[in-house]
Amino acid sequence: MDKKPILPSGEPIRQDKPEALSESDLLGMFRDMVLIREAEEKVQSLYMKGLIHGTTHLCQGQEAVSVGAAKALKPQDYVTMTYRGHGHALARGMDVAKFFAELMGRSTGINKGKGGSMHLCDFDLNLIGAFAIIGAGIPVAVGAAMSAKLKGEDRISVNFFGDGTTNIGAFHEALNMASVWKAPVVFICENNIYGEFSRIDETTAVTRLSDRVAAYGMPGVTVNGNNVLEVYDEVKKAAERARSGGGPTFIECVTYRQRGHSRTDPAKYRPKEEVEAWLSYDPIRLFKDWLVEKGIAAEAQLNELTESVKAAVDRAAAEAEQSPWPSLDELTTETYA
Amino acid sequence: MITTTYREAIQQALADEMAADPSVVLLGEDIGHAGGPFKVTEGLYERFGPSRLLDTPIAETGILGCAVGMAITGMRPVAEIMFSDFLMVCTDQLVNNAAKYRYMSGGQTSVPMVVRTSCGGGIRFGAQHSQVGETWFLQFPGLKIFAPSNPHDAYHMMRAAIRDDNPVVFFEHKAMYARKGELDKSAGPAEVGRARVCREGTDLTIVATLMMVGRALEAAERLEQEGISAEVVDLRYLRPLDIQSVIKSVSKTHNLLTVEENHALGGWGAEVIAGTVEAAMDELDSAPQRITLPDAPLPFSPVLEDAAIPSVDAIVAKARSMLGGQA
Numbered sequence: 001m002d003k004k005p006i007l008p009s010g011e012p013i014r015q016d017k018p019e020a021l022s023e024s025d026l027l028g029m030f031r032d033m034v035l036i037r038e039a040e041e042k043v044q045s046l047y048m049k050g051l052i053h054g055t056t057h058l059c060q061g062q063e064a065v066s067v068g069a070a071k072a073l074k075p076q077d078y079v080t081m082t083y084r085g086h087g088h089a090l091a092r093g094m095d096v097a098k099f100f101a102e103l104m105g106r107s108t109g110i111n112k113g114k115g116g117s118m119h120l121c122d123f124d125l126n127l128i129g130a131f132a133i134i135g136a137g138i139p140v141a142v143g144a145a146m147s148a149k150l151k152g153e154d155r156i157s158v159n160f161f162g163d164g165t166t167n168i169g170a171f172h173e174a175l176n177m178a179s180v181w182k183a184p185v186v187f188i189c190e191n192n193i194y195g196e197f198s199r200i201d202e203t204t205a206v207t208r209l210s211d212r213v214a215a216y217g218m219p220g221v222t223v224n225g226n227n228v229l230e231v232y233d234e235v236k237k238a239a240e241r242a243r244s245g246g247g248p249t250f251i252e253c254v255t256y257r258q259r260g261h262s263r264t265d266p267a268k269y270r271p272k273e274e275v276e277a278w279l280s281y282d283p284i285r286l287f288k289d290w291l292v293e294k295g296i297a298a299e300a301q302l303n304e305l306t307e308s309v310k311a312a313v314d315r316a317a318a319e320a321e322q323s324p325w326p327s328l329d330e331l332t333t334e335t336y337a
Numbered sequence: 338m339i340t341t342t343y344r345e346a347i348q349q350a351l352a353d354e355m356a357a358d359p360s361v362v363l364l365g366e367d368i369g370h371a372g373g374p375f376k377v378t379e380g381l382y383e384r385f386g387p388s389r390l391l392d393t394p395i396a397e398t399g400i401l402g403c404a405v406g407m408a409i410t411g412m413r414p415v416a417e418i419m420f421s422d423f424l425m426v427c428t429d430q431l432v433n434n435a436a437k438y439r440y441m442s443g444g445q446t447s448v449p450m451v452v453r454t455s456c457g458g459g460i461r462f463g464a465q466h467s468q469v470g471e472t473w474f475l476q477f478p479g480l481k482i483f484a485p486s487n488p489h490d491a492y493h494m495m496r497a498a499i500r501d502d503n504p505v506v507f508f509e510h511k512a513m514y515a516r517k518g519e520l521d522k523s524a525g526p527a528e529v530g531r532a533r534v535c536r537e538g539t540d541l542t543i544v545a546t547l548m549m550v551g552r553a554l555e556a557a558e559r560l561e562q563e564g565i566s567a568e569v570v571d572l573r574y575l576r577p578l579d580i581q582s583v584i585k586s587v588s589k590t591h592n593l594l595t596v597e598e599n600h601a602l603g604g605w606g607a608e609v610i611a612g613t614v615e616a617a618m619d620e621l622d623s624a625p626q627r628i629t630l631p632d633a634p635l636p637f638s639p640v641l642e643d644a645a646i647p648s649v650d651a652i653v654a655k656a657r658s659m660l661g662g663q664a
Contacts, residue, residue: 078410112443119441128409128446133433139399140434143406143414150362150388150412157406173399180394335440335478337447337502 005274008281013290033063057084061258064283066091068231083118100320108323135170145185164195182247225253226283344514346488350495364391365417401430408450421456435504436479457510464634482575486550488518493527530577538568556652580612593625601629
């Protein structure tokens with residue numbers, strides 16, 4: 001393996017406390033990041049025990065993107081994502097027991113067990129879609145934005161996808177349409193440097209992805225995707241632009257997935273030095289260090305919070321494990337409205 | 338009752354629905370200020386404006402994806418895909434998103450969108466602009482497939498498609514846009530999933546859709562002269578497919594012939610015959626037959642295209658050969 005590693009910046013979070021966020025907000029963000037991490041670890045162990053089926057695409061290491069973005073949005077904003085969406089679902093407030101139940105295929109799952117890991121949605125939270133086909137959600141997000149715009153609603157549409165997606169046709173069609181129509185949409189690209197098993201420099205002509213969107217007349221910005229406050233700031237700005245009629249923005253969040261592409265992938269295609277550098281550049285550790293440094297919380301307090309989140313995750317998983325399977329009567333229901 | 342064209346009937350249905358329901362929005366290439374490539378949406382932009390008719394770039398995946406996004410957020414979009422052949426460019430949005438969305442979400446949402454498309458051959462547009470395709474999407478539960486053969490049905494079925502909370506693919510035969518017919522606006526709403534017996538007969542059931550309905554009716558006229566009484570069934574809907582109406586007809590005539598502008602392998606004729614044999618084999622006096630396109634892409638040359646698309650002569654000849662041996 002002679003690939004030159006792509007390394008993180010190593011920069012700690014240097015931001016001042018954002019004016020709009022209280023200490024309670026910030027602790028809530030830390031809690032949500034830990035929730036995602038613990039939930040994904042739990043998903044992994046449930047999979048090993050045969051309680052979660054098929055495959056699953058985990059997001060450990062990408063929590064800052066989910067939580068930073070979620071904090072910058074309003075409850076009425078539409079959110080769409082991909083099959084690697086557990087973090088976005090939990091950051092948006094999905095019930096944790098219903099989350100686990102869906103992955104276990106139980107009738108109490110958020111989609112009644114009919115969708116699974118890759119299709120989590122919760123319309124009460126305006127989490128309106130998760131797509132398995134690369135790029136398929138991007139024009140849907142533009143349509144949702146146009147729906148809000150045509151109805152004159154104070155509402156934007158936010159769409160998450162990965163770096164590999166910037167090479168597929170739907171991406172280009174949707175971004176052009178969003179720009180021409182000035183659709184109130186924020187495109188958030190989680191650049192974790194790998195599209196499945198292939199590194200970005202092997203598949204993509206322009207690897208600084210925010211440079212690509214000038215082709216669509218749209219502002220693009222690259223941020224440190226492991227800095228939850230930087231993600232929050234940029235998403236907030238882009239959301240305001242969209243809300244005030246300024247049209248779409250593209251935000252590239254550079255981050256890294258600590259695990260493989262999907263559950264069965266040991267990710268041996270990544271250089272060891274690269275993996276180790278990114279594992280230690282952990283977004284939760286970065287935020288924890290900042291919270292302690294700024295005097296917002298003591299380390300002991302954050303450790304206690306982490307333990308209580310772990311316990312809550314354990315309880316939710318146990319509840320899901322006890323819940324019933326769907327009845328066979330439900331096999332064909334909800335095909336048609 | 339008014340006399341109008343197939344094109345104008347669709348236009349009026351769109352206008353009447355747009356006037357009644359502000360959530361109905363049209364989108365597609367050239368549908369707005371240009372009035373549509375086949376003039377189906379002519380006049381609507383002047384009446385309803387750019388907030389109700391969105392002209393799009395040439396981006397079929399973008400267009401259908403947008404329609405899905407609008408549909409799951411409270412709108413009733415009607416997206417146009419200019420030629421049904423181009424549905425293959427954006428089939429992912431139709432079958433992986435629209436068709437499956439409600440089911441995968443566990444019933445949290447529905448997708449009340451219409452995809453209207455101009456289909457069919459006979460006008461020398463070549464292989465990539467001449468297919469029908471109403472049969473392609475039979476494989477996708479969640480979709481509905483509408484295919485009107487005349488102005489009256491075109492009007493009522495378009496309104497029903499827009500009212501339907503499910504994704505509907507609406508096939509308009511491009512060679513029929515100027516064809517005239519009677520339209521009774523008060524005779525609605527359409528009964529979704531119901532085939533129509535458009536000519537009664539006693540000796541043979543001919544099942545057809547779109548442009549083949551007219552040819553089947555012409556063939557039935559000629560067969561009448563020869564003492565063969567053909568009943569013509571216009572399927573009108575491919576999903577849901579009204580096999581019961583076919584079985585009811587065959588229980589009377591005991592002979593079944595399907596005519597379609599699709600290839601034999603996997604065409605809806607195979608489905609209608611399979612469904613009839615499964616349920617009513619004892620009613621059949623002869624082996625069911627189908628007339629289809631030959632197994633080749635559609636040719637450009639007029640001589641070849643006319644030979645490829647089932648003709649009135651071909652229907653008459655096949656009917657004769659089926660009933661020739663019977664008393």
